[in-house]
Amino acid sequence: MTQSTDAGKQLRDFVKFSATVTGFSEFDLWGTGQAEGYYKTVLNQEGPDALQKAMASHPHTVPADPVVNSIIKLWYVGVWYGPELVGRVDVAAWTAPGRSGAKPAVPDYSRPEGTRSLAVSGQHQAGEDPAHGGQERKPLFVVSPDAYTEGLLWRAIGAHPSGAKAPGYGSWANPPVFED
């Protein structure tokens, strides 16, 4: 892929591919408002060739292209887990909202903003906007505050992102309804 190809088409291809691997329609994906930000995130982090290779891989190839896994997780929770973090449940545990009592020991990637280890791990701070600006590779960050609330995971489980898009007083007393 080169700079001269049609940027709009590349984005559309990215969304089309993302629909296949996430199980949500292209319409759903565009509706999150995150398509461009995610596309740029993958491009900036992994480069055009790696993205092209990921999109060309068969979705069910074993072992999967780890960039494909990163793309799926990006759509589901708005977090960029770089390919080197594939399978890192311990890292995922600390990026999930909620309390933390019995979670696995804190991996280096997952020290909160402001603490010393952060500088070592080069972690993204919210507001730095790595999707659009920085070229530096970062293994772990939330693309933007909106990316969190637009995570598809919550729709998949018949709920809402913890702390956003609340369903209304008393709605929790009713049985679950899944869209799918």
Added chain:
Amino acid sequence: MSYDDTDQVIFPAGAATQTSAAEAAQGEWDAVVVGGGMAGCIIAEQLGQAGYKVVILEAGPGKDMDLAEYESYLSRFYGAVVKDNQSPYPFNPNARMPRSTDTMPVNPGTPRDDFYLVQEGKYCTDTTFTRVLGGTSMHWEGKALRMLPEDFDLRTKYGQGLNWPLSYDDLEPYYRKAEAELGVAAEVEDQAYLGMHFPKGYVFPMHRMPLSYLDQTVAGGVDGMRVTLADDEYTLQVRSFPQARNGVPNAAYDGGKGFVPVGAVSTSQVEEGERCQGNTNCVPICPVQAKYHSGKTLAKALGRGNVKIVTQAVASKVEIDEHDEHKRVTGITVKKYESLHSEKYQTYTVKGTVYILCAHAIENARLMLASDMQRMSRSKLIGRNLMDHAYLLTWGLLPKPADTMRGTTCTGGITDLRGGRFRRTQAGFGVDIHNDGWGWATGSPYTDLVELVDKRGLRGRELRRTLGNQISRQLLLAFMIDLLPDRNNTVTVDDRYKDALGNLKPVVSLKIPPYTMRGAALARKLATDIFDKLGAEDRTTYDKDSYSAVEHDGQWYNIVGGNHLAGTHIMGTDPANSVVDHTQHSWDHDNLYLVGPGSMPSIGTSNISLTMAALAFRSAAHIVKHLRAAKAPATVRS
């Protein structure tokens, strides 16, 4: 009042910044309050209402509480890569707070600057408290249970723990005041158990929050279950928890006058803070301020004009006149820092007639110990008897989707084993049914995503369906177990550990005793029985290598913190057995009050905030009497 009958709370614009530390140091205050959290705000509001001139010294960042500021917390939470339970609040090197990611022993001689709470032992607690304006009330879950009558005389009744110098009946009128201030939603018919009683005709300000579908599912198996303990039989049921969040007002409240819920705090009128919408995010932040936080009380106090606040002012030393026969406090020295990005500060000493430390159990003790007050303490109990609830988590997978991840964080639970004669030998506990799935234990739902995508290679619709099916069936039962006062559970200070401003950091040592672990062992067994009844697959695992690992009877458990810190300046009947009396008045310093959960000699199985608030109302009445005696009749001078 807004269109939906919610009382709007206007925070006086500029109030958080208009009083400089220099002005505060020049002023003559009736009362100097350290800490702008729940206890401090209630005290300040009550003394302000009585006409006294009050200044609050707050360590946290110094902005007015307006909606934009509140929403910056929310936005920080959304954007934070590590969403621990302090993630909405800015990192502040000058007034740090513990984070649950800090659970790791700190080796003496090689101080780690990463952590605020210093823990040197093998067992470490992941407990937290929050240091921003509003304190831990910004982050608390909002459960507002009263303590049981038997909790107040545990020693006499069961030969365990310590007695309180006051009874349930002494505190009952103040529980009602606290329930009004915090806006508690509950029904008396649900809460009148194990001896808890209410005056005839009393109703809570708002009706109970509806039980979640998950609660109802669990009730299907639990209601009517029997447990025999110490020859007594207990019948279990799922019960709604009293909660300090806006629900449906009870028209019968206050003799039929009804109740007006208190909305969001801002410097201008906003349409927010109405009824709980089910954001399932009570901890670490309610996005809509349906949950009470002490800004609601603070705004009222500051609106009066005779209550002021100085922010970014870390209380660093309690000044005492040692030659005075009453060892009176002569001032609070604060380090006023310029910003969160600079360690520059100036020192001021703020003076008043009475001083009230409301900085929470750990900070109150830390400040007093850093001020060398243990030397003057007759009981030598400052920083001793540190308590927190010991939480044991158990989790299982239900046979059918049960709507997990919807509701407030917790709407219902099992409270029948909070009290009883079995407490002679083992701890009582409450059980929370967590509407937010296994998150607390495992980091679900993000960990499920990584498992399914990376380890099982799921894609597309299969991934989506499997996630829905798997996560909506998650059931987490959190057992909140009593931890008795023990003088060897401590907060201390150590010259080797200092923060950016040179203030000594708290060093915490907390051990989980066999009494509590016997409760934990029963809890584990009960969870197994409940999962069996529900046809749920037990998925609980404990890690013996974790910093939260505790061994009991050859079994390993993980005991995690409850953020219910208490007991570092316990109340009692005389200066030899306690730090404060039943009014939270220091035995050793005539014009000093220590108000907060640190005064509690035991915590039973109720989340501490409601009791702390009730105690604050009760102490405020005594401080007013103290000021009346110490001064000419009060007048408003603003």
